[in-house]
Amino acid sequence: MTQALKEDLVPPRIGAPAPPATNKVPGAHATGKRVGAIAIGAGLIVVILVQLLPFYVALTTALKAKADLSSQWLFPMVGLYWGNFVTAISDGNILQAIGNSAIVTLFSTALVCALGALAAYPLARRQTTLNRAVLLLIIGLIMIPPLSILVPLYSMLNQLHAINSYWGIILVMTTAQLPLSIFLYSSFMRSLPVAVEEAAVMDGANLFQLLFWVVFPMLKPVTATVIILTGVAIWNDFALSVYVLTDPAVKTIAPAIGAFFATQSSNLGAAAAASIMGFVPVLIAYLFLQRYFIRGMVAGAEK
Amino acid sequence: MTQATALASLSRRKSGKTGLRLRGGWRINLLYVPALLLFAVFTVYPLVSGIGFSFTDWDGYSPGRAFVALQNYLRLFQDATFRLVLLNTFIYGIGSTILQQVLGLALAVALDRPFRGRSAARAIIYLPVLVSPVIMGTMYYLLFQYNQGALNDLVVLFGGHRVAWLSDQATAVVIIVVVNSLQFVGISMIIYLAGLQSIPTTYYEAAMLDGAGAWQRFTGITIPLLQPAFATSIVLNLIGGLKLFDMIKVMTGGGPGYTTNSVSTLIGVTYFANQSAGYASAMGVVLFIIIAIFTLSLNALMNRRRLEQQ
Numbered sequence: 001m002t003q004a005l006k007e008d009l010v011p012p013r014i015g016a017p018a019p020p021a022t023n024k025v026p027g028a029h030a031t032g033k034r035v036g037a038i039a040i041g042a043g044l045i046v047v048i049l050v051q052l053l054p055f056y057v058a059l060t061t062a063l064k065a066k067a068d069l070s071s072q073w074l075f076p077m078v079g080l081y082w083g084n085f086v087t088a089i090s091d092g093n094i095l096q097a098i099g100n101s102a103i104v105t106l107f108s109t110a111l112v113c114a115l116g117a118l119a120a121y122p123l124a125r126r127q128t129t130l131n132r133a134v135l136l137l138i139i140g141l142i143m144i145p146p147l148s149i150l151v152p153l154y155s156m157l158n159q160l161h162a163i164n165s166y167w168g169i170i171l172v173m174t175t176a177q178l179p180l181s182i183f184l185y186s187s188f189m190r191s192l193p194v195a196v197e198e199a200a201v202m203d204g205a206n207l208f209q210l211l212f213w214v215v216f217p218m219l220k221p222v223t224a225t226v227i228i229l230t231g232v233a234i235w236n237d238f239a240l241s242v243y244v245l246t247d248p249a250v251k252t253i254a255p256a257i258g259a260f261f262a263t264q265s266s267n268l269g270a271a272a273a274a275s276i277m278g279f280v281p282v283l284i285a286y287l288f289l290q291r292y293f294i295r296g297m298v299a300g301a302e303k
Numbered sequence: 304m305t306q307a308t309a310l311a312s313l314s315r316r317k318s319g320k321t322g323l324r325l326r327g328g329w330r331i332n333l334l335y336v337p338a339l340l341l342f343a344v345f346t347v348y349p350l351v352s353g354i355g356f357s358f359t360d361w362d363g364y365s366p367g368r369a370f371v372a373l374q375n376y377l378r379l380f381q382d383a384t385f386r387l388v389l390l391n392t393f394i395y396g397i398g399s400t401i402l403q404q405v406l407g408l409a410l411a412v413a414l415d416r417p418f419r420g421r422s423a424a425r426a427i428i429y430l431p432v433l434v435s436p437v438i439m440g441t442m443y444y445l446l447f448q449y450n451q452g453a454l455n456d457l458v459v460l461f462g463g464h465r466v467a468w469l470s471d472q473a474t475a476v477v478i479i480v481v482v483n484s485l486q487f488v489g490i491s492m493i494i495y496l497a498g499l500q501s502i503p504t505t506y507y508e509a510a511m512l513d514g515a516g517a518w519q520r521f522t523g524i525t526i527p528l529l530q531p532a533f534a535t536s537i538v539l540n541l542i543g544g545l546k547l548f549d550m551i552k553v554m555t556g557g558g559p560g561y562t563t564n565s566v567s568t569l570i571g572v573t574y575f576a577n578q579s580a581g582y583a584s585a586m587g588v589v590l591f592i593i594i595a596i597f598t599l600s601l602n603a604l605m606n607r608r609r610l611e612q613q
Contacts, residue, residue, distance in 0.1 A: 053446065072453040072456065144350065290426065293433070
């Protein structure tokens with residue numbers, strides 16, 4: 001695992017590397033420093049162990065049969081028991097839920113990128129009073145907590161027969177993630193030089209050619225950020241999905257695990273197995289695309 | 304974190320028309336019409352009709368509903384359950400925010416100096432951010448569980464009696480705050496790490512030449528220059544904590560009774576289980592107003608401080 005984790009969480013420090021205080025007088029001061037370093041190291045190890053503990057406990061619980069009452073601290077001694085994963089798949093529909101999540105995340109993320117980039121272009125390049133107001137309004141939408149519009153949204157989706165449909169949840173997820181995408185695309189576009197587009201217009205490019213041949217190819221870095229932020233948010237969504245998707249045939253992973261957990265409170269092993277299967281896809285994506293994950297998050301934070 | 308940045312730009316205004324001269328003029332604005340249509344149908348219309356529902360006694364399924372003026376809002380003020388849930392919501396929001404800033408900043412400072420295994424440490428601390436809170440909550444539930452939970456095994460090992468961690472209101476609320484903070488502390492850590500990278504090392508060198516100790520350098524240089532990072536991280540954590548939903552649903556289901564609900568989870572229960580859609584709508588309006596007030600006033604505060612410093 002450590003091999004994939006490169007030193008790219010944060011861009012390199014500006015200026016010279018931090019000088020350690022070696023030019024100071026050694027002696028009492030140096031031992032104080034060493035004690036401090038040991039304390040910091042110990043604290044870090046504690047935090048890391050605490051962060052790993054729930055994953056470890058889930059693993060030991062998932063790999064033991066229900067009759068095995070040994071402590072969660074202990075790894076199964078008598079051999080690994082896979083029955084809990086079988087239960088999670090057969091009773092909890094976890095594999096189907098992963099498939100549903102893949103469908104919903106794929107289509108929603110594609111829509112968020114496409115509609116976001118299109119919408120951002122006039123907002124970035126034609127900054128009239130109207131367009132500045134539109135952008136502010138869109139950014140303001142980020143503030144609306146999803147649950148605050150649960151009642152009207154649910155009753156509207158119900159009238160549209162969109163409950164338990166892919167298209168319903170895809171449109172809801174797309175709308176929820178679109179404001180952030182428009183903000184990211186428009187700030188990125190504003191940082192691009194206008195000269196390239198002006199040259200294309202001078203050469204007689206129409207709007208379609210300008211967008212697809214000139215502007216969109218320049219958007220790859222910000223698109224990676226949008227895909228990661230949107231993809232993770234939609235894959236993990238529970239607050240709206242749990243109400244919009246109630247049929248096991250269309251349930252995505254978070255509501256599926258929530259429902260399975262609620263019915264399996266006496267069968268903790270199966271609940272643990274379902275949880276592990278639910279985050280493995282994200283874990284794999286994180287390991288392979290870690291560079292992009294962190295860069296995307298940092299890029300957002302630094303704006 | 305980008306959400307907070309986006310929100311921060313709400314109050315930032317630039318003047319003067321800039322940009323590209325395009326043929327077609329205003330017609331280029333048609334490009335944002337599809338997005339606006341989605342917002343109109345799935346956000347603005349529900350928001351407005353939700354305000355409408357909040358003035359009725361609608362039960363959520365029957366076609367009829369009567370106008371009851373402000374009755375739902377008056378009921379909110381008299382409802383002891385709602386008062387407790389409102390208090391919980393503030394505890395979830397403010398408690399998580401404080402915990403995440405303290406721990407996130409400490410981790411960022413500790414992980415700023417290079418050492419072996421640093422990137423692995425950062426990656427592990429950040430990992431839970433990417434896991435669905437439903438899954439984190441399920442795994443933490445196993446840990447706090449009464450009969451087989453790892454924590455109670457420790458308690459017994461040291462001669463204590465098993466504790467029903469999640470059956471007591473106060474304990475459960477604290478546990479949810481801690482667990483939510485641990486899950487998302489990676490976000491604050493990354494924001495502060497990025498902030499620390501942007502502080503030129505020459506400042507520290509100059510301070511060391513002047514004989515400033517480590518603590519003095521921290522309070523005199525690091526803290527003031529991290530101001531933008533504080534703003535981003537605090538706004539983001541506060542919004543996340545105030546609308547907390549998933550973790551509560553999985554860890555306690557809002558129980559015992561209604562006592563660990565947040566406004567978000569109570570809206571779902573009021574709408575579906577209690578079939579009081581009008582009352583639930585009023586809660587939704589209140590939740591929206593709370594988050595709007597917090598976000599806008601924090602933004603205003605941060606922007607004023609930024610202006611004063613310039």
